Amino acid sequence: MRWSQSFIPTRKENPREAEIASHKYLVRGGFIEQHASGVYAFLPLARKVILKIENIIREEMNKIGAQEVLLPALTNSDVWKDTGRWESFGNDMFRLKDRWERELALAPTHEEIMTLLAKEHLKSYRDLPQIWYQIQTKFRDEPRPRGGLLRVREFAMKDSYSFDATWEGLDESYQKHKNAYLNIFSRTGLQVSVVKASSGLMGGSDSEEFMVLSKSGEDRIVYCPKCGYSANIEVAEARVGNPFVQSKFTKKEKVHTPGVRTVKEVAEFLGIEPSLIVKSLLYRTQDKRDILVLIRGDYEVSEAKLSKIYGQELQLSSREYILKKFNAEPGFIGPIDAPVDEIIADESIRNLSRFVVGGNRNDYHIVGVNLDDIKINRFADLREVREGDICLKCGGGLSLENAIEVGHIFKLGTKYSASLGAMFTDQNGEKKPIIMGSYGIGVGRIMAANVEVNHDDKGIIWPFSIAPYEVDIIEIDHKKTEDFAFKLYKELKSKGYDVIWDDRDIGAGAKFKDAELVGIPISVVVSPKKIKDGTLEVQVRKTGKQFDVREEELLSQLKNLKKEL
């Protein structure tokens, strides 16, 4: 391709709305253009990158025997109602009506549609196992799109689904996907951590996420540098830092604590550690039960864990509601004689004694409290793991890191097959629900995460495998070297390189800047002076190295560079 004829609208300045590197550079480099919040147009360069990523995905999926399909994005509401997700997806699902007022949805994912297809055709254990996948646009009405391509409302996803007759078969299909995913991410130039994850709306048992460590990521993962344990913070488990503590108070009594309502203030006021305070938080379930959550003062409640325990979203109660219910400010509520339906306590308070709780009356706390003084309905792990907590597996100290989720695999089991009646007949003539798995990859996120991880202050640094072009032929003075450059261009193309020829009649500086911004791995500079001596200059984007090569050595040099990049 000639640059002069390409549609590559690069810009000198950062777009107003972009804050993170991938967003800035993808817009500045002329890859993407925003159309609406969380909706982007993909211009030629981005399209090329995406196609390269998709092809790598296809190769790896086909390698494990998966077959590509393409299902509708516009779907009938019935299927969603059958599995209950018409309700549970809530506002995240784009819904619409046709001219006959029939309800439709733009599919946010395809478990239902795939399962229906399986139901129609997979009738016998002889038809199993199967793996079907597609690369398709999904629609989710995200509450808050952000970070350019990191969180959008319309996005390409590779989603695959496995259908097995046995649980062992599911394990195998799952493992195949895991291996394929590791290949895909490594081939697209990403280092990923595989972490235990919450299965959320998908349901099912095991699930793991593929995470790219990046400060722009909106997920947080916990990992143990010693033994390699890693998990999404939503499900991460750990032992508390200092497990047994007893306060200086020797008997239970009410003390006046005027105006001190936060844990920090109470700790300072009473002269004790925050870990000796038991924090009480009031939550409300969807079915309107009041749950008092108790947790050690130096920890935060994980609402993800809480929701999992109750199987529904819990809402932290408002100040107004607490005032009405307790006749006290939120900072002063406590578990003793609390007017609630249930008291649930985090494991972190199990070993405490003579601790401090709210007095359920403004400006009062109760000190010297023991667990016997409280009627706790149950204990559970409700804590959000903190930096420095202790690894359950090896006793090492845990670390926290931000990450971008680029893939997620689930063992679904029979949730969808059972509710939609996708049954097969086994060898004994028994009808059983098909055992399923579902596996997703965010295609656009691979692109964005790549830029997050691979960039410098000049622009993007693509890995060779997914670069929009592999080689950029840069002419210093187009008028003088056009014939030479054209020959070189044809030659490199004939050797299979994806090459762009910067034949524009503009200053060399601008061409270098564009090449760096757009992130083409290798530039070959054609200078009128140097070609007289039979040399060309090679510039390597990643290392910043520049060196001259003899014309006849160019191809072998490129071959070597290709291996490294």
Next chain:
RNA sequence: CGGGGCGUAGCGCAGUUUGGAUAGCGCGCCUGGUUCGGGACCAGGAGGUCGGUGGUUCGAAUCCACUCGCCCCGACCA
């Protein structure tokens, strides 16, 4: 949905506090010329419903109300 911010030429911004005449600047774009190894220079030029609607006023980019859109921080997910 709660909190914070923004909307002025294709892009990035100033002007709004304290209302006033032809709404500015840089980049980009067009024409001519000189240049040609790190976003060139000179000369000339085009380009605006000041997000929208309604109001206040002799007069609104500027004040008021409503509204639309976008970004960032918190609860979901690829």
